[in-house]
Amino acid sequence: MRPSAKASEDGASVMEDEQNSPELIAEEEDPLLGTQLGSFRLIRRLGRGGMGSVYLGEHVSIGSRMAVKVLHEHLAAYPELVQRFHAEARAVNLIGHENIVSIFDLNATPPRPYLIMEYLEGMPLSSMVGVPVRAEEWVPILTQACEALHAAHQRGIVHRDLKPDNIFLVQRAKGAPPFVKVLDFGIAKLIDGAGPQTQAGIIVGTPEYMAPEQSRSQRLDGRADVYALGVIAYQLATGQLPFTEEGSAAQLVAHQTLPPPPPRSIYPGVSQPIEAVILHALAKAPADRYENARALKAALEQALADELKGPIAEPPPPPPSQPARETQSRRRARPVELPARVVLRPGAQPERMVCSDIARGGLFLRTQGGELPALFSRVQVTLEMARGPLTSTCEVVRLVTPEQALLWGMAPGFGVQFVEPPADFKAAIAQLLRGGTGNTPLEVVLPSGDxxxxxxxxxxxxxxxxxxxxxxxxxxxxxxxxxxxxxxxxxxxxxxxxxxxxxxxxxxxxxxxxxxxxxxxxxxxTLLRRAMYDAMMGNFRGVEACLAAGLTVTQLEALRRDFLGRRPNAAGTAHVHILTGNAYEKNGQLARALETYERGLAADPLDLQLLQRCRAVRRALASRGPTP
CATH class of the missing domain: 1.10.287 (Helix Hairpins)
Known part of the structure; x- marks a missing residue:
């Protein structure tokens, strides 16, 4: 599953930098914007889910801000869905824990049932998934979630839909660790049966995080949430879900019947104590898991303490007849960092970065606060190895902005997954993960005479x-x-x-x-891709080939706007050459004018007027014939 930075359906969750993103502010004729619900005027939509939309609400008299969760109008006629609003407010009110988002008011009257909730600034835990995360980063987060859930379970409430989107991270003070808020108790179930009911055979929840007994519609207790926390821990520790089957049905069957691959088989950087805790939480039978969320918290804290003490004791040395080998724990103890050159988009110049957190399927690239690529875009990563450069196409699966990096105490950058990496690239990664340098070439066997x-x-x-x-x-x-x-x-x-x-x-x-x-x-x-690639290379002749192949003026101008956004000085540089070329042209020095115009095009290859000017000068020179 790819990481997501979008707001949860629960109104309390919205990232501060998302509030200004085009996806959130470009509303499609939302009739509720500007209207008043209770004492709050809806000033911006923060997110939209299957049951409702979430808005930033501002108190009309004192100006305080809250999140307002509004049930979709077409769903308000269904009593069982309105009941979920009641159940969510009741569940949160019963628990009353600081690590659970607060709900302050409820209106269940059609046509617009809504909840008034605290407005949080931060990011969902889903912004961290996609690449392996160090245990010292994620364990303190999940232990706070354990405390929130333990409080819920003591009140007889099972969350039933725990996932990274529903664990929100708030920064309360600069440099302080993130403070957790558990969100969206909309399908929470009271163990005594007084909670929201579902029709027989209807499964509610998210298949990727669902305990086997939940998907079988069996009786639930807090250990179903312990299982979901185990899935989240697995995902954070390894960078992927325990089961990668496609489709909801296949996911449910896998959770019911298949043992999860040991986390260290996915990412060797997971310590043995952490792996043991995760697998215990993922036991198929509830009786084989931790008995409650607080027991899971204690186990995670102890496992982290054991990990931070250093590698576990090495086994006795092998008999003399066997070659001595470095232990797996010692290999993991050595962090791996490599210099890399990264092409963020076709035609762009490579940028130097440092890669770290190397895993079998991807790595993290540290930037120095510069431009980050688009999420899910393709980049080209070249590892600068002593044996020579190794290159692979990669897909961006996680972004860490400078602001987020400050919050987490880590370097800004982005995580990538390898996309069909070449064999030599994969071999180097495998060597690194085994504790080697990655510089041992693959065996060379040259067929004789070929x-x-x-x-x-x-x-x-x-x-x-x-x-x-x-x-x-x-x-x-x-x-x-x-x-x-x-x-x-x-x-x-x-x-x-x-x-x-x-x-x-x-x-x-x-x-x-x-x-x-x-x-x-x-x-x-590909016409547009080539035109931008040529532009980033300064290859105006390639751009002219694109025009000859059918690139329209509208497309050219759109590409140029994008190009100048990346190279804001290009137009000014080209303009200097244009003025000089005009002077040469007026003096009849067409060859020198053409040479100067082309230097301008090398800086701004998508300038249509300059392209036309060059073409006119070339025609004029051709009409003169060869110079005697």
């Missing part, structure tokens, strides 16, 4: 870290037809090598080359 394979691969190896045109041995103004033909030929030649006898190093290189050629082909044969 010079053709070596020649083909070597021709690509020399250009593997260069731009797409160099990789494909194409001029930068190649037509789309030429690019397509070259990509087809290259892929045909390379795919044919798969059936040939290859050494492991050759096969790893072939995988890397195929990945790069496919990426180059997708970029250079």
């Amino acid at each position: 010079v053709e394979i070596t020649t083909i691969l070597e021709s690509y190896r020399q250009n593997l870290q260069k731009d797409h045109y160099a990789l494909l041995s194409l001029p930068p103004d190649s037509s789309f037809e030429t690019v397509r033909a070259r990509v087809r030929a290259a892929l045909g030649d390379l795919e044919a090598l798969r059936g040939r006898p290859l050494g492991s190093a050759q096969r790893a290189l072939l995988d890397s080359v195929l990945t790069r050629v496919r990426d180059a082909g997708e970029t250079l044969t």
Whole structure:
């Protein structure tokens, strides 16, 4: 499951930096905005869920701010759904715990039942999932959630829908650890049966976090929430859910029947004590789990203390006949950090970063407070190894802004997952996770006499870290037809090598080359992607090829706005060259004018007027004929 930074349906949760995001402020004719419910005027919508919308409400006389959760109008006619509003307010009021969001008022009258809740500023725990998180970061969060749930369970209330979106992190003081608020008791169930009821056979909750007895519609107690906390702990510790089956039904069956893979088999950085606690919480039978949330809290705190003491004692040395090997615990004790070059978007120049928190499926890239890529975008990561650079395409799955980094006491940056990494890249990651340096090349076994394979691969190896045109041995103004033909030929030649006898190093290189050629082909044969790629390279001749292939003026202008947003000084630099070129042109020095205009285009390749000016000067020079 990918991480999410969106607000929970529960109105108390909204990230401060999301309040200004276009997705939240671009309302689609919301009739409730500006209206008054009780003493509160709805001034902004914070989130929208299946049952209702959540608004920032401002008291009309004293100006205090609250979150207002409003049931959707088309659902207000269903008594059982209105009852959930009653149940949520009643459950929260019964518990009265500081780690549970407070509800101050309720109106159940149609057509707009609503709750008045405390307004929180911070982020949901879901903003942390997607890559492994250090235990010292997540254990204090879950122990607070344990306290909140233990208080609920003592009142006979089971949450039933615990997940990262429903655990909210608030910063109460600068530098202080995050304070937890558990949200959304909308489907909470009173153990004595007085809570909201569901029809027979109807399962409520989130399948990825649901205890086996809950999905079987059996009687529940607080140990169902303990199981959900175990799933969340697994996800935070390893970077992924314990079961990756697709679809709700498959998830429910997996939780009922399959043992979860040991966390350390997913991410070796998980300590043995933490792993033991997680697996105990994930026991299939409630009787085999921790008896309550407070017992889970104590176990987590003890496991963290054991982990922070250092690696567990090493086993006795192996017999002399066996080679001595570094223990797994010692390998985990050594943190891994590597320099990397990262291309944040096609055509952009690589940026130097440091990668850390390396896992089998991804890593974290630390920035220095600069630009962060878009969530779920593709980036190209090159690890600068002693053996040489290793490159993989990656998908961005987590963002940590400078503000969030300050809150968490960590470096800003972003987490990525590998997307079909080449074999040599995967081998280096595996070596690092085993405690090695990652610099041991794959075994090289060159088939004797097969010079053709070596020649083909070597021709690509020399250009593997260069731009797409160099990789494909194409001029930068190649037509789309030429690019397509070259990509087809290259892929045909390379795919044919798969059936040939290859050494492991050759096969790893072939995988890397195929990945790069496919990426180059997708970029250079897609009109808008190529135009932006050429612009970021300063390749105005490539932009002219895009215009010839059908790039419209409207598309060009939109691309230029985006380009100038990334290169705000480009237009000014180009303007200087335009003025100089105009002077040369007025004096009849067309060759020097063209040269100067082209230097301007190298800075701002999407300037339509300058592109047209260059074309006119080229025509004028061509009409003069060759210089005698």
